[in-house]
Amino acid sequence: MIDWDDAFDNSSYVPGSGGLAAAWGAAAAAWRKNRGGTLDIAYGRGARNRLDLFCPEGAAKGLVVFVHGGYWQKLDKSFWSHFAAGPLSRGWALAVPSYTLAPEARLGQMAEEIRAAIEEAARHVAGPVRLAGHSAGGHLVARMACADGPLPDRLDRVISISGIHDLRPLLGTRMNEVLHLDAAEAEAESPALLSRRAGLSVTCWVGANERPELVRQTRLLSEAWNVPNVFDPGHDHFSVVAELGRPGSALLTELLKD
Template identity: 80%
Template sequence: MIDWDDAFDNSSYVPGSGRLASLWAARAADWRAEFGGELDIPYGDNPRNSFDLFRPGETAKGLVVFVHGGYWQKFDKSYWSHLAAGTVADGWALAIPSYTLAPEARLTRMVEEVRAATQEAARHVAGPVRLAGHSAGGHLVARMACADGPLPGRLDRVVSISGIHDLRPLLETRMNEVLCLDAAEAEAQSPARLPRRPGLSVTCWVGANERPELLRQTRLLAETWNVPNVFAPGHEHFSVVEELGRPGSALLCELLRD
């Protein structure tokens, strides 16, 4: 019998993880204070339907949209501004949306909000559009890579970082008391159960030291869609996403490569 609560428990297996949220918030606030940005750009009518946009000093090569994690229940755009250090150093703009969280929203609504945020952000920056998301955000950007639903024609690459691509095991977790997934929604919103958008480049990325279930979820989508997967050496669930903010990192190079 698999203990699915333990399988998805990232924090308990990373020493010091309880301090990370305050550290991220402080680093993000420091970035905004020093470098500014276009904040709280609306993309819908709900209170959390806005994104922050950070541009390089020159005309941007294109747009990256980063979708945060938190198991669809935590965080917002304000925790992640410092990740723009990586994209703007390479000449790309970065948009970071918030989206409505559980229990106020079901996952189906979150998917549509991320779609709307991507479409609106693409109106503000010319050039190719790339998506990256971490953990629950990895799930949400992988859903953008599925064949259904409209997205900008300029979208050409998606990187799911430590993403959850088959939602069905979540039905057996205490987390689902908040998410309120049922079997039909878990099936309909699982990227690994859906076809990939034709012609779209997708990479599945995960820390090599993550929980076995996150490794399995990465392999599952890569094998289902026949796309690359990368197991980043030396990284766990939280350190792996920080690589987006480090100029020249392997993760950033994969996201921004021609």
């Protein structure tokens, strides 16, 4: 039998991962102190329905919305501000929303909150809209790439980074004691079981050194939707998303290409 808890256990297989959240938080706080940004823009009534927006000098070429991971249970927008270095280097703005986490929210509610966050961020920045999400955030941006639900017409590209695209294996994990997924919801919120939004560019991206289940989840959506996948060499589950904030990275280039 497959040990699904082990299959989704990224931290235990990446040395030093226990200190990453503190390092991300410190880097993000330093960015906000030194570079500023428009913080805590409300996009809904919930306590966590807030987003931070970081804009380049002059008119932005477009908007990137980054949706964080944490297996739908952890973290918030304050850990990722420094990722703005990537999009801003290319003249793009970056929005980073928080969203209500489990067990307070079900996954369907989280998806609707992200939809509202995208719509609000798009009111502040003209031009094309691009989405990137990591891990649980990869699931949520892939959910935005599905055919159902309204989104700005300017949305033209989505990259799911190490995303979870078939939720059904989570039914057999300890994680589900917090998520409270049932079989019907797992099917209804799994992008790999749904149809892709017409005309939308989607890329599935994963670190080549990630856990086999994350690689499988990436390949699964790529095959279901007939979209490209990239296995980023040398990267694990955590280093791969940091490439979004690195000017000139392959991930950033793919997200912002014309």
